[in-house]
Amino acid sequence: MGVFGLLLAAVPMLAHHSVVGYYDVSTQITLKGVVTKVEYTNPHAYVYLDVKDEKGNVEKWSIETDSPSVLTRSGWKRTTLKEGDAISATGFPAKDHTKSIRLQKLVMADGTQLHGGNS
Numbered sequence: 396m397g398v399f400g401l402l403l404a405a406v407p408m409l410a411h412h413s414v415v416g417y418y419d420v421s422t423q424i425t426l427k428g429v430v431t432k433v434e435y436t437n438p439h440a441y442v443y444l445d446v447k448d449e450k451g452n453v454e455k456w457s458i459e460t461d462s463p464s465v466l467t468r469s470g471w472k473r474t475t476l477k478e479g480d481a482i483s484a485t486g487f488p489a490k491d492h493t494k495s496i497r498l499q500k501l502v503m504a505d506g507t508q509l510h511g512g513n514s
Contacts, residue, residue: 418487418497426456426496430480435463435473442476442498444484456494458484458501460511469510480504486511 414420428446442458460466463473476482481504486496498511 414487414497417490419490420487422488423485423499424488424496425483425485426458427483428456428481430476430478430482431455432478433476435466437462440466442482442484442501444482454494456496458486458496458498460498466511471509475509 426444426446428444430442431445432441432443434441434443440460440463442460444456444458446454446456448454461469463471483502484496484498485500485502486498489495489497500511501509503509
């Protein structure tokens, strides 16, 4: 029973990953595009973005942020981003080369800057 309890205690730690484990923190990229969806979910919120590549083709990107509560403490509101908003997002690219970044800074069309929370 003791070993089983230890295994259960480790599950939450495995469920939450470190930024370094999934993202290349030695590199930052900037995406410019249009918000298609915002998910204020725990443990991380996500912003989905349509980005045009150099040929004009639309690429679908996901942007991982901190939790909604951390974002709120950083100045975000649930109404900050809406579908159709043009934004610029800078962050660490995914190590597995999927179209995903871990947000460091977001710039709204009006120049307002927001950070990804604690990241």
